[in-house]
Amino acid sequence: MSHRQHTLSVGEKAGYGAGDFGFNLYWTTLSSFLMAFYTDVFGLAAAAAGTMLLVTRIVDAFTDPIMGAVADRTDSRFGKFRPYLLFGGLPLAIAGVLAFTTPELSDSGKLIWAYATYTLLMLCYTVINTPYSALSGVMTADSQTRTTLITVRFIFAFACGAFVNKFTMPLVAYFGQGDEAHGWQVVMGLYGIAAVLMFWISFATTRERIQPVVESSNPRQDISDLLKNKPWLILFLLSMLVMMTVTMRGGSAYYYFTYHIQRPELLGNYLLMQSLAYAAGALAAPFLTQFIDKARLLMILMGVVGVLSIGFCFVPADQIELIFVFNILISLALGPKSPITWSMYADSADYSEWRFGRRATAMTFAAATFAQKLGASIGSAAMLWILAGIGYVAKQAQTDASQQGINLLQTLAPGVFAIIAMIVVSQYSLTRDRLATMQEELEQRDAT
Numbered sequence: 001m002s003h004r005q006h007t008l009s010v011g012e013k014a015g016y017g018a019g020d021f022g023f024n025l026y027w028t029t030l031s032s033f034l035m036a037f038y039t040d041v042f043g044l045a046a047a048a049a050g051t052m053l054l055v056t057r058i059v060d061a062f063t064d065p066i067m068g069a070v071a072d073r074t075d076s077r078f079g080k081f082r083p084y085l086l087f088g089g090l091p092l093a094i095a096g097v098l099a100f101t102t103p104e105l106s107d108s109g110k111l112i113w114a115y116a117t118y119t120l121l122m123l124c125y126t127v128i129n130t131p132y133s134a135l136s137g138v139m140t141a142d143s144q145t146r147t148t149l150i151t152v153r154f155i156f157a158f159a160c161g162a163f164v165n166k167f168t169m170p171l172v173a174y175f176g177q178g179d180e181a182h183g184w185q186v187v188m189g190l191y192g193i194a195a196v197l198m199f200w201i202s203f204a205t206t207r208e209r210i211q212p213v214v215e216s217s218n219p220r221q222d223i224s225d226l227l228k229n230k231p232w233l234i235l236f237l238l239s240m241l242v243m244m245t246v247t248m249r250g251g252s253a254y255y256y257f258t259y260h261i262q263r264p265e266l267l268g269n270y271l272l273m274q275s276l277a278y279a280a281g282a283l284a285a286p287f288l289t290q291f292i293d294k295a296r297l298l299m300i301l302m303g304v305v306g307v308l309s310i311g312f313c314f315v316p317a318d319q320i321e322l323i324f325v326f327n328i329l330i331s332l333a334l335g336p337k338s339p340i341t342w343s344m345y346a347d348s349a350d351y352s353e354w355r356f357g358r359r360a361t362a363m364t365f366a367a368a369t370f371a372q373k374l375g376a377s378i379g380s381a382a383m384l385w386i387l388a389g390i391g392y393v394a395k396q397a398q399t400d401a402s403q404q405g406i407n408l409l410q411t412l413a414p415g416v417f418a419i420i421a422m423i424v425v426s427q428y429s430l431t432r433d434r435l436a437t438m439q440e441e442l443e444q445r446d447a448t
Contacts, residue, residue, distance in 0.1 A: 008140055013149050015205025016139070017156035019085060019132050022198030024160035025191040026096060026125060031247060031376070032165055032271060035384060036254040040394045041180045042102050043110060050384030052114055057377030060122035064373065067130040068366025069222060074131075078203075081131035081138070085203035088128030093192025095121040100188045102181035126369070128199065133365040137346040138210040141442070143435050146346050147294075148286045150339040158279035158335070164191075165271030222363040225356050232348040232364065234428045235341060236371045238298075241421035242337055243375030244382075245305065245414040249274075249330075251383055252409035259398045260406045261317050270327060277328045281335015294340050295428035302422035304333040309415025313408060330414075342368070347430050354438045379417075383409055 038049040074080045099121040103113055136149055168187060176183025226232050250271075257267040288297055312326040349364040390405035392398065398406070 007142070008145060008149060012139070012205055012207070013152040014156075015202050016136065016149060017152040017154075018198045018205075019202030020153045020157040021160040022089070022195035022202075023125075023129055023132070024157045025164060025195045025198075026092070026121075027157075028161040028164040028250075028275075029168060029188075029191065031250040032253065033168060035251050035380060037100065037184060038114065039384075039387075041184065042114065043107070044114060045388070046384045046392055046394075047388035048111060049114075050381040050388070052111065052118070053384070054377050054381035056115060056119045056122065057373050057380070059119060060126060060373060062370070063123060063126050064130055064366040064370040065223065065363060066366075067126050068134070068363035071131040071134060071366070072222065072363055079208035081135040081208065082203050082206060084128045084131040085199045088124070089192075089196035089199040092121075092124040092128060093189070093196055095124040096188045096192050097185055100184040102184075122373075130366045130369055132199075132202070133342070133369060135206060135208065136342065137349050137365065138208045139206060141210055141350060141439060143343065143347060143432070143439075144286070144289070146343040147289050147339060150342045150346075151282055151285045153342070154282040154335075154338040155279050157338070158275050158282060161278065162272050162275035165275050166268050169268060221358070223367075225352050225358060226363065226367055229348060229352050229355070231351055231428055231430045232345070232367070234424060235344055235348060236367060238421055238424050238428075239341060239368055239371035240375035240378070241417050241424060242302075242334075242341070243372045244379035245417040245421065246334065247376045247379030248383060248409055248414040248417070251380055252406060255387065255392070255406045256410040259392075260403045260410075261320075261323070263320070266320065270324065273324060273328055274331045277331030278335040278338075281332045282339050283335075285336040285339040288336060289340065293431050294344055295425050295430070298337060298340055298425045298428075299422050301333045301336060302418045302425065305330055306415045306419035306422060308333065309411055309418060312415070313411035315411075317407075344428070344430070347435055350435070350438055350442065351430060354442055 035049065035053070038044045038052075039046050044052070071081055071084070074083065076083050078086065095117070099117040101113075101117070103110065105113060136146065136153070139149065140146060171187045171190075172180055172183035174183070175186040253271055253274075254264075254267060257270060258264040292300075308326060308330045312323075312330070315322050315326060345365055345368045352358065352364065386405060386409060387402075390399075390402045392402050392406075
């Protein structure tokens with residue numbers, strides 16, 4: 001077996017997955033609770049919070065390609081990507097505590113603080129997450145092994161998501177003792193320590209095996225190659241749409257149960273079941289991709305998500321069991337999308353090397369993260385602007401129009417984005433047979 005087709009041990013796969021457990025102590029917290037924190041604890045108006053999230057995330061998204069270029073050109077005894085796991089965790093932990101600190105400032109002062117600390121948090125996240133994502137592209141070139149590796153990664157991610165969704169609010173209440181602002185600081189400090197340990201485990205257990213034969217010395221050439229890489233362009237748009245779907249579902253759940261269902265005590269179990277269903281769906285990805293090409297499978301799954309989400313909006317607020325059933329079914333269908341799409345990004349990096357004779361793995365994954373952050377920023381901002389437009393007032397009883405709008409944010413809106421994603425992925429062209437042919441030719445080039 002060639003070094004490109006290296007079979008990974010269970011320990012190396014688990015070690016890689018541990019890294020995403022660390023990242024999801026942040027990502028899940030931001031996706032599920034950041035908007036509620038800013039409106040109901042920090043004290044920002046919904047419209048101002050929406051604009052802040054859009055501006056800061058767009059700025060942050062543009063740092064991803066820069067970090068990708070830096071990581072691709074890193075040369076150390078630890079490799080290109082692994083050093084960032086060793087040294088990047090502590091700054092991220094400090095930034096996380098600052099972002100969830102509520103200072104005694106005026107409204108304008110708080111808004112400035114939010115802009116500054118959230119930008120810092122996402123910059124630190126980018127510095128470590130972009131190389132981590134790229135690492136999966138150089139551990140092995142075998143497409144099915146990559147799918148398994150990324151599946152393990154997202155099982156860890158969704159397991160962490162289940163923990164964060166279930167226990168974050170109780171932990172905030174426990175450590176805050178009536179002071180939610182203080183509780184958030186303590187919880188984010190604990191999450192930061194745990195994340196650092198996870199990153200160190202990932203660093204110690206993984207190896208970089210694929211080295212580019214020809215590498216561009218100019219980052220602009222990397223970007224030019226991506227813009228001519230049709231499979232990557234399709235994945236870029238797909239990632240944006242999927243992230244808008246996931247962000248709408250996760251971010252609106254707090255408002256959905258607090259103000260529409262008026263059963264906030266059910267939120268933790270709802271998000272827990274959502275994360276567990278995501279994990280179960282992700283676990284099925286390697287099995288499903290043995291029989292169905294990745295792009296075709298994604299088309300089917302996103303179509304199912306779209307239909308179920310649209311049907312979800314007609315479920316009455318008092319039908320709790322049915323609400324949970326719809327949530328679980330939609331999450332099961334969404335679960336495989338993460339390991340599948342990320343393994344497809346690695347395949348698109350191979351396509352770039354095959355097509356142009358150059359490989360910029362970190363840039364490929366950085367641009368993927370760019371798409372995710374852009375989709376998340378648009379989804380979050382749109383949701384908060386809609387809340388402001390329908391008259392949402394924090395900690396108050398909502399009008400009928402506001403309640404119905406919150407219902408649609410949790411149900412219909414994600415379904416529409418899922419249907420559009422299904423149409424986009426239908427244009428993806430890297431089938432299993434084509435990938436096998438590409439790998440044979442790349443191995444022949446390595447040999448010569």
